[in-house]
Amino acid sequence: MNGRAKHTHIAARRLAAGLAVLAILLAAAGFSGWIFDSPTLRSILPGYASMKPKAAVGIAFAGLALLMVTAYSASAPWPRLIRRVAAVAIALLGGAGLVQYLAHVDLGIDQFLFRDPFTAAENFPGRLSRGTATGFLIFGFSMLFTFRPSAWSFWVGFALTAIGFWTSLFVCLGYMFDVQALYQSVWFGTIALHTALGLLMLFAGLMLAVPDRGWARIVMTDKFGGMVARRVLPLIAIVPIGVLWLAHQGADSGLYSKQVSEYVAAVALLIVLATLAIVMCGRLNVLDSHRRVMQGARQRALAEAVRMRHMAEVDPLTGLWNRRHFMAAADAEIAAARAKPAPLTMLMIDIDHFKRINDTHGHAGGDKALMLLAATIKDYTRKADCVARIGGEEFGVLLPGATRAIAKGIAERFCEQVARLAVFDGERRSFGFTVSVGLGEVTDADAAPEDLMARADAALYEAKRSGRNRVVVADAPERTAA
Numbered sequence: 001m002n003g004r005a006k007h008t009h010i011a012a013r014r015l016a017a018g019l020a021v022l023a024i025l026l027a028a029a030g031f032s033g034w035i036f037d038s039p040t041l042r043s044i045l046p047g048y049a050s051m052k053p054k055a056a057v058g059i060a061f062a063g064l065a066l067l068m069v070t071a072y073s074a075s076a077p078w079p080r081l082i083r084r085v086a087a088v089a090i091a092l093l094g095g096a097g098l099v100q101y102l103a104h105v106d107l108g109i110d111q112f113l114f115r116d117p118f119t120a121a122e123n124f125p126g127r128l129s130r131g132t133a134t135g136f137l138i139f140g141f142s143m144l145f146t147f148r149p150s151a152w153s154f155w156v157g158f159a160l161t162a163i164g165f166w167t168s169l170f171v172c173l174g175y176m177f178d179v180q181a182l183y184q185s186v187w188f189g190t191i192a193l194h195t196a197l198g199l200l201m202l203f204a205g206l207m208l209a210v211p212d213r214g215w216a217r218i219v220m221t222d223k224f225g226g227m228v229a230r231r232v233l234p235l236i237a238i239v240p241i242g243v244l245w246l247a248h249q250g251a252d253s254g255l256y257s258k259q260v261s262e263y264v265a266a267v268a269l270l271i272v273l274a275t276l277a278i279v280m281c282g283r284l285n286v287l288d289s290h291r292r293v294m295q296g297a298r299q300r301a302l303a304e305a306v307r308m309r310h311m312a313e314v315d316p317l318t319g320l321w322n323r324r325h326f327m328a329a330a331d332a333e334i335a336a337a338r339a340k341p342a343p344l345t346m347l348m349i350d351i352d353h354f355k356r357i358n359d360t361h362g363h364a365g366g367d368k369a370l371m372l373l374a375a376t377i378k379d380y381t382r383k384a385d386c387v388a389r390i391g392g393e394e395f396g397v398l399l400p401g402a403t404r405a406i407a408k409g410i411a412e413r414f415c416e417q418v419a420r421l422a423v424f425d426g427e428r429r430s431f432g433f434t435v436s437v438g439l440g441e442v443t444d445a446d447a448a449p450e451d452l453m454a455r456a457d458a459a460l461y462e463a464k465r466s467g468r469n470r471v472v473v474a475d476a477p478e479r480t481a482a
Helices: 007-035 039-043 053-071 077-103 130-146 151-176 193-208 214-219 224-252 258-313 323-339 354-379 404-419 449-465
Strands: 344-351 386-391 394-400 435-441 471-473
Touching: 007 039, 007 053, 007 193, 053 077, 053 130, 053 193, 077 130, 130 151, 130 193, 151 193, 151 214, 151 224, 193 214, 214 224, 224 258, 258 323, 323 344, 323 386, 323 394, 323 449, 344 354, 344 404, 344 449, 354 386, 354 394, 354 404, 394 404, 404 435, 404 471, 435 449, 449 471
Parallel strands: 435 471
Antiparallel strands: 344 394, 344 435, 386 394
């Protein structure tokens, strides 16, 4: 992942690592039950199926594989090798168990760790249950597919993970609600409780181990939807199950009949879910208010940034662009003109005898002349043209798409119109002024905006030298011999 990882992604991987550790501890408890001959450690619930030694080993290997994903970088060679070896071992263990059931063969691996004196011979002592073997096979292939770079491989792994998760949850809920029909199933009847819990933790951890893809991408995002999902999903998972379990326990303890327990569960769910909905809506209102405040602050900050940028690139007296913006625009227009290719011309305009105007009519009179000239130039140019005050009494105009002949006609109209203007100073005295214009057309020799501006400036100087109030076109630069 490029850049700094999101805090929600870090939290997801840590949670996945924690689930892997819990699964390994469950496996260690089950394995210890065989080492120390403890029925409690083997089955947790007396009278129910016990965790087989191979199941404990398989869950431990699966937890190790998951830890290699969550605790180390995906590109680290040794953790990646351990993960793949563990995944293959789990898949082989589950596959071998299923082959024995489906092909009705005995591969001689049922009691290679411990002898199982507690299971009847017709139930294959020491052999993994069909459900456990299927879970191991699914987890092994999920681990092998999920972390490959291709999209199809991930989605295959994700689909297998989802199947394993919901199946494990189905078995765990069967234990919770004491569903007798489940125990009679050939697929799930002999799965130990901590085996089912271990598989459930492993599949949930596998989903969280990839926080930027699949369901985890929605839940673990730091956006509004992720925030809501992280608050709602735990309640959806816990509250209905808890209410139904309490109603079931009440019926078992004799407080009411089984039939009444359904009524009690329905009413309790209605009350609890309605309360949760109201609480969540209130929380959503708080989050929405916070979002509105943050959005308003961002909009104000953006508006201030735009205003500051405008101030940095606009001449405060005339309202035209300043030299900084003009040079950036010239650079972009020269690149665009070469790419098309298309003509591009630049005009440099200067007020004649501006110092005399300031000396005679004051700086206020000079400012009025500058503002009137700026308004006149804007009237005679298009929106696509860039008009700027370069500095002092000097103005620049970029005319994209205009040839030398067209630009010269525009510049001559400037001179004619400006010569007719009348300006009134602070003492109501009227005066006029003229402008000189230098014109340059972009060529292949212009490597930078400064090159084109230098030729237009040279033409402007020639217009001043030759009598003012006129337009002079810069000659094209001579090509340097190769």
